[in-house]
Amino acid sequence: MSSGPAAPDWPAAPQALPRHQGPAEGLPLHDSATLRRWEAEAARGLPPHALMARAGAAVARLGRALAPHARQVWVLAGAGNNGGDGLVAARLLQAAGLRVRVWLAAEPASGDARWALAQARAAGLAVLPGGPPQPPADLGPDDLVIDALLGLGLSADRAPAGPVAAAMDALDRLPAGILAVDLPSGLIADTGGCAGRAVRARWTLSLLGLKPGLWTAAGRDHAGAIWHEDLGAPAPAEATTPRLLDAPACAGRWPQRPHAAHKGSQGDLWAVGGAAGLSGAIELAARAGLAAGAGRIHAVRLDPAAAPPSHPALMSRTPQALQGEALARATVVAGCGGGAAIGAWLPALIHGAPRLLLDADALNALAADPALAQALRLRRTSAVLTPHPLEAARLLGCTTEAVQADRLAAVRQLAQRYGAMVVLKGSGSVLAAPDGRCAINASGNAALASGGTGDVLAGWIGGLWAQGLDAWDALRLGVWSHGAAADAWQADRGPGQPLDALRLIEALQDLPRR
């Protein structure tokens, strides 16, 4: 960029403070192909039906714990092994003294499920396949319903019809809590999409491994609280599985603040945007960077007519100030409220900023200009992109529906195509790096669905990154803590209230840094 950099008055921010080692990258999430291999290997070393017996016992045990006052249980079982798990649970719950009724979609085909049905009948349960799914008339709110219609064997390309659809209709209308076996029926394990429709469970017990689809797209709305049972079968070593981004995966990864810290040691964040009429976005990003703890925050207005920042700790800058030494040590968050004007500044930022995060209008400019995309790929240092699904679709040249249909595939493709770290925002944000690392965020809730929360996220990640974290750590921690702040806020008030962007920044400041 052109003329007149401000002379630095403190030493440059270090590139990296001591690396913050957390216990792990997070729990692995397994795709269905891996789960099938895992199941086959585990079954080889066990007596017949042992895995199903363990699965059914785990469902029964958890059902008792979650619904301790239940007096009766209604089990809806499909004709596959998911239904077999439900039949085992039904038998065990009856043996524990509960009144159990079973609805079975059709005569089971697999050996395991036929065994489970025979055992259930031998124990005195009246199980006749087919017929209308009629819940027990006196089923109450304390009682338990077990959804064992469909699991990993769901055919994703057809919406459930016939008896299974009728059973799903019945599940929609029940007062009692629904415990889903392995997956809420109809939810696609690998993507979190629905095969037309899916059961809304209060709880899900995921068997063997955790599935990515429980955490992203429609997964969070359908799975309820997620429980895990590995059935005592050792997990396969899969290096490339996505990881669950949760509190333990982020523990101990916050930037260090040594006693002798000063504003020059905590990094320089430049928030670049602020086209006319859009200055609020840049102020939100800058304020979030300040809350994250970055040492000096510069708010760059691309249009001099745009309102200057109102927070007294933010330095109002022209774009010309971001060049030379200032640019060489800057962490730049570009695009929040940038309008079309941001495009002209991107070549210099892509070339000169050692840490660069592109959001909103910067992403739109990138999608529209192949030369920018090429320049980004050629960068030696990390860049971070923070698209929502529509921006991701523009970057990939596809529809928003295609992005949402397989969010993991979309984010991986973006990371490869642009040579950048990417977070695809939305319910269960997904993260990917060009080297194949991948994560799904477990925090956050619908309170975040309001204007400006994305600008806050961009500035918050930038503020963490400016303090010396490496790019992947800053991205992971930033995304998780952004959602965790909303979770803490909602825990105090209950669901349903939107969280405005300024309050979100306060909630981020209040979040304990452990």
Ligand SMILES: NC(=O)C1=CN([C@@H]2O[C@H](COP(=O)(O)OP(=O)(O)OC[C@H]3O[C@@H](n4cnc5c(N)ncnc54)[C@H](O)[C@@H]3O)[C@@H](O)[C@H]2O)[C@@H](O)CC1
């Ligand atoms: N794979 C594992 O990890 C283990 C599997 N077990 C259970 O077995 C399940 C997988 O069993 P299966 O492979 O038999 O599959 P499922 O029982 O999940 O589904 C197969 C059944 O669903 C029907 N179906 C599939 N798609 C449908 C659609 N779109 N609409 C209506 N009906 C549809 C099929 O006709 C078949 O009857 C797991 O989810 C789990 O509950 C456990 O027993 C033990 C370990």
Ligand SMILES: [K+]
């Ligand atoms: K199920």
